[in-house]
Amino acid sequence: MDWSEILRFSRGPLFHLSLIIFIAGMTYRLLRIVLLGWERDRTKRQGSKLWGTILNYLRGLIILPFIPWVRRTFRNNALTFIAGGFFHLSLFVVLAFGAAHILVWQSLCGISWKPLPTPIVDWLAAVGIISLLVLLINRLTHPVLKLLTKLPIWINWTVVFLPFITGYIMTHHLWFRYEVIFSLHMISVCLLLIWIPLGRISHFLFYFFSKTIHGAQAGKRAVTP
């Protein structure tokens, strides 16, 4: 098998097709949810919707996750919270600030920015991989989670883990020839792109909708989101 051909295919037509499926799928999902219907909020206006939204983002995404005692991180579900948090941070940094990924963004959207130093991205990638493994073990051993976990969750985990691990092996030039592991990385990324609109990983987009709506609702009622 000629891996340079496979690499050309996976970087070219396969990635192209996956992107198209991803775009069509996400547009469909978005429209479908928006058109499900909106319940009219009849509450009397008591505060600012905008401030509620901003506050919700600050609490949920930007500041408070990093101040554990405020969110009571360690009290209820410490492992899920910490491993999940590190995983999401790692995913964001690797995707947005890895030098190789910036080249991908540049080829797709025409804009580029400064990457973070490779060692930082590298360590965070390792943290992401470890977090995913921890979450997997937790899911395999936790009595309640075991009951809740069905096939789509396993698919979710696999399609996220594969790009992570292949990417890590690739940047460290371990075990495989570069074109082989590069092809495997691209194929796993394509799998992920195709799977996203079909499964719950689509929360990468819908999260922001719910965060905004809940924030606005709370803001209108002048309560803490």
Place this chain on the structure above:
Amino acid sequence: MKEKTIYEHLRDKGLSRRDFMKLCGTIAGMMGLEFSPPVKALGKLAHPTPAEVVARALTTKPKLPIIWLEFQDCAGCSEAISRSSSPSLAKLVLNDIAIEYHETLMAAGSQAEKAKEECMEKYRGKYVLVVEGSPTVADDGIYCVVAGKSNLDLLKEATAGAAAVIATGNCASFGGIPGANPNPTRACGVADLIKDKPVINIPGCPAIPEVTTGTILYFLIMGELPKTDHLLRPLTFYGHTIHDHCLRRPFYEAGKFAESFDDEGARKGYCLYKLGCKGPTTYNACAALKWEQGLSYPVQSGHPCLGCSEPHFWDGGGFYQGQSAALIPPESKTTAVAAGVGVAIGAALAGVNAAKKGRAKKALTSISAVGPGESGAKPISQSESKKEG
């Protein structure tokens, strides 16, 4: 009369024995011959040293006949060999170790054609055929014709009596530039056409002269072609990537990249990955052997590797585009169509959903006039959301 051996030939030319042994050492080094010292405990017996192996071959074997054909090419590989700045070695190989018929260098004409035919007849079954440039198969090979014969006929004719075939340069190995998309002449590699003779590829644009001559010498000395990888490239020279031996590699590891050809990073010699270097996937000896007697090679001189020893290097999505970039970035039209399809299906299903919702609402109000109108929508939207993976 018995043919003179190479050693006798060299002695006639005035080469001293000392120089001959030096030459043998150089050749052994160039061929990448390994020497394992005898270790009694491991059961390793004393082998002749590489230089002795070479010397034994040169003192017993006559010159190696070579026929060099050119098809769709720029003659750059011949140029690289004839102007290689290790002239002593390349010249030695081509003048004193091998007898050569070279179409371009002989300024082809009817005499040259005749010389080739005589050479092929005289050394039938013994000569090595070196092919430079890609054969073309479209329309029975009429797009590359020499002396009234199509390249396919010429190749077939010359291969018939060859002991081995060496395809030099990317064109002869994989189709090269003539084989680039859309490949109007259906150019292909020599190995795609020749199945009944041993074929070895020496890709590169041009092929590194020392690699071509090294492979010829290997065949002369060992009597067989060297071990190859899956693309038929000799492992001695194509066993590692440019990236493996790159002198800018530490900068890659540290994440220090040149952003343009004239920025501070470029001046400091940072890694050229972001400027489109194909080093990580390119197998060749540039970084180890270098060019111009070990003076430099592209990456050292500040230019990213083009990947010229790999198949389809011309179609690799731009020489200055980073290797991780998408080969086919989606155009705005494709994106719009994809989004349009999503919108159309979404809207259609939402319409069906709305109609269902309307019917359910009507049914509810006709049975009992309970609750506000919108409550009827809830069971449907809940069942919809449950379907998510």
